[in-house]
Amino acid sequence: MSIDEIRDLARREPFQPFTVHLNDGSRLRVTQPDNFFAPRAWRTDFIVAMDDGRWSWVYLRNVAHISTRGGLPRTTSRRRTGGANEE
Numbered sequence: 001m002s003i004d005e006i007r008d009l010a011r012r013e014p015f016q017p018f019t020v021h022l023n024d025g026s027r028l029r030v031t032q033p034d035n036f037f038a039p040r041a042w043r044t045d046f047i048v049a050m051d052d053g054r055w056s057w058v059y060l061r062n063v064a065h066i067s068t069r070g071g072l073p074r075t076t077s078r079r080r081t082g083g084a085n086e087e
Contacts (some may be wrong), residue, residue, distance in 0.1 A: 003038055003046060008065065009044055009068060010036035018068035020048060028056055 020028040038046035
C-alpha cells in the first residue's frame with residue numbers, strides 16, 4: 001500500500017471512516033478527513049489524529065493493511081519510465 005492510496009481514502013467524497021491496522025496489532029481509526037495528515041512531500045510517514053486529542057506518527061512500513069466500508073478508492077495510474085523494457 002502506498003501513501004497515495006491512503007491519501008485517496010482520506011479524500012474520498014463522501015468521506016468514509018477507515019482503520020489503519022499496524023504490524024504490532026494496534027489500530028488507528030480515521031473518523032474524519034481532518035484526522036489524517038500527510039503533506040505531498042511526505043512519502044513514508046503520516047499522522048493520524050484521534051478524536052480524544054491524541055495523535056500517532058506512522059511509518060508506512062508499519063502498516064499491515066487498511067480496512068474500510070464501501071468500494072475501493074479511485075487511483076490514478078502511473079506509468080513507469082526508464083525501465084529495462086523501454087524502447
